[in-house]
Amino acid sequence: MDKLNGKRINLPSGATAWWPCHVSSNDIGTGTNIGALSHIGRNVTIGSDCRIQGGAYVADSSIIGDRVFIGPNATITNDRFPPSNGKWQPVVIDSDVVIGAGSTIVAGTKIGKNSVVAAGAVVTNDVEENVVVSGCPAAFMMHRDEYERRRA
Numbered sequence: 354m355d356k357l358n359g360k361r362i363n364l365p366s367g368a369t370a371w372w373p374c375h376v377s378s379n380d381i382g383t384g385t386n387i388g389a390l391s392h393i394g395r396n397v398t399i400g401s402d403c404r405i406q407g408g409a410y411v412a413d414s415s416i417i418g419d420r421v422f423i424g425p426n427a428t429i430t431n432d433r434f435p436p437s438n439g440k441w442q443p444v445v446i447d448s449d450v451v452i453g454a455g456s457t458i459v460a461g462t463k464i465g466k467n468s469v470v471a472a473g474a475v476v477t478n479d480v481e482e483n484v485v486v487s488g489c490p491a492a493f494m495m496h497r498d499e500y501e502r503r504r505a
Contacts, residue, residue: 359389369397371407382419394431398450400424412460414441418448424472433460447482456491467497 355363362374367383370376376393387393391401397411400419407491409423410430429452442461446452450464453472458464461478466501469488470476472496480486483497 377413377463388425389467406454412444414443416443416445418446418450418466420448421446421450421452423452424456427452427454427456429458430460469497469500 368381368385370387375387377395378397381399384402386420388407394413399417406425410428435445441453445463447466451469464484475489477490
């Protein structure tokens with residue numbers, strides 16, 4: 354029986370993607386890795402050294418900083434009141450952010466630098482820097498330094 358191996362695709366920027374996936378942006382930083390079954394929309398900006406896990410959906414015009422981790426099956430939207438016929442509200446994710454598996458980031462929100470969105474959270478409002486949010490809708494859970502202590 355043949356093995357079902359993913360195919361590594363080297364993007365022109367020095368990023369990599371794993372087939373099958375959909376990548377419609379050329380603005381992806383060096384060292385970024387995009388997992389299989391992910392969707393990266395048009396006019397998306399992704400910084401360097403990001404990890405976008407399998408099944409993630411990143412809507413058109415999203416902006417993602419450097420060293421961002423996006424967990425499997427996370428969804429980043431751009432249409433707060435669909436269908437809005439192109440009146441999109443992109444999401445902005447600052448650098449050093451962690452987006453947990455299965456979370457949803459609603460259109461028009463900003464995730465502050467060094468913050469964490471817990472798995473399954475639904476972010477409907479901006480997230481401050483250096484905090485962890487969880488729940489539906491996402492709310493403050495702890496500061497990032499406490500999260501790091503718990504990880505140790």
